[in-house]
Amino acid sequence: MFEQLGLIGCGLMGGSFALAAKRAGLVKRVVGYSKSPSTTEQARRMGVIDVEAPSALLAVSGADIVLLAVPVAATEATFKAIRHLITPSMLIMDVGSTKRDVVDAAQRVLRDHVSSFVPAHPITGKEVSGVEHADPELYRGKQVILTPVEKTNGAHLSRAQALWEAMGCHVQQMAPEAHDAAFAAVSHLPHLLAFALMHGIVNQPLGKDFLGLAGPGFRDFTRIAAGDPKLWRDVLLANRLELVEQAKIFQRSMMNMLKLAEDGDGDQLQAMIEQASNSRAHWRMGQKGK
């Protein structure tokens, strides 16, 4: 399907993509670049990439498909580094977990070449990072959201969709704004809440004693609070507009429930809990809303 993948960022996400694409016969050759030379070298030794590129620009040279698998905060700088070698026939994708900022950066930096760019968010990951954890099965069976804009070339979009599907993914398209609102609600805000809860507890005088009493509910609720600080700083910054909107909605629900508890209005409080509880009890991961 493709001759040469230019891979920028050979970590968990990029490395797993290269392995999966090669295994499925979707790309013949992978030229890779990572900011850290030791990562690039390790990726080559592991067979994740075939050739080491000394720069992001040279990773793009001669490629018919390019994947940016860098932290979202590095997207704009990466576009700047590669734009001079982008051609109209080249398909460019990213794997970032926010999309409006990535699309904005692409429009600012790539100008007309933005038609080559198909923004992508594969919903997958591991608790660990680094090329040493690259896994050709990381994407199989997972959802991938593509967020094309008006200028996106239709042929590139179709090829992007076919590529992810050939890797075993379920692909859907969505506007960048809708994507970011959705992930603010179901991922970024829950992370913020879990971080804030932990932060609030450990900074109390008796916080450590409290933690000694916490049980399995707390364990599951706060699991995401152990997330990588740099990565989550970037995500919360990149999606702050939608995050703030979702936080307001959440706060209204929380303040309502607290008020009902303070007023001793058990009936209304129970009604709100019931709606939440029923919704959660009927939710199944990966099952589309009706």
Added chain:
Amino acid sequence: MFEQLGLIGCGLMGGSFALAAKRAGLVKRVVGYSKSPSTTEQARRMGVIDVEAPSALLAVSGADIVLLAVPVAATEATFKAIRHLITPSMLIMDVGSTKRDVVDAAQRVLRDHVSSFVPAHPITGKEVSGVEHADPELYRGKQVILTPVEKTNGAHLSRAQALWEAMGCHVQQMAPEAHDAAFAAVSHLPHLLAFALMHGIVNQPLGKDFLGLAGPGFRDFTRIAAGDPKLWRDVLLANRLELVEQAKIFQRSMMNMLKLAEDGDGDQLQAMIEQASNSRAHWRMGQKGK
């Protein structure tokens, strides 16, 4: 150790206690009462109790140990129903997950007999309720918090501690207020947050679509949102004072983080996330604070 257990409430918690105490040879005979006659009858058929009592009062008659295993909201009424048959030599305990309200009710209703009452909170449970799920292993290896007050008889307190330990529990003592603050922080507030998040999402026009994109982080974070609405209404009402205090502390952390994100202050934001992330990464369930 005890001749006769008067069990009020033959559901999951009470039924499991009766099974565990009998198996460990700690009580010889169990006289049980549940609000629903069919539950009492089922408990007897299952061998959870030996004799059905027609009322809470009659379950207490002749007992040297009494366990209240009723919803926290029913504690005061239960005390009223049984107080006329309480004797100074009787050990009375509960298993409620809030303690200040239970202690207050005991002091109001039991008067001098409050010395017989040793408030207890065994930190255990199941996602399911009812005597049909009663399990003699429910308490083994779990923490039990006893929250005695000044008037609590020391001999009763020692016997209570020995009893739980003989059932394989790790027992610690704590003031009722400290107990309620701790559980507000590590259990009741997380439940409120999970309920409020679900409530906020499902009441948005695109909420169902958002839920279709939610992944494993959301799944674990919201697991507790599926909790029993009546039970959680009672807990949030019973512990509202401490809940409101903990919610304030949480909100300060959340608003700080949101402000830092809005201001684009990545360094400070990362520092807050790092503290939360490190605390969570080093936390182990059941490991005491240092």
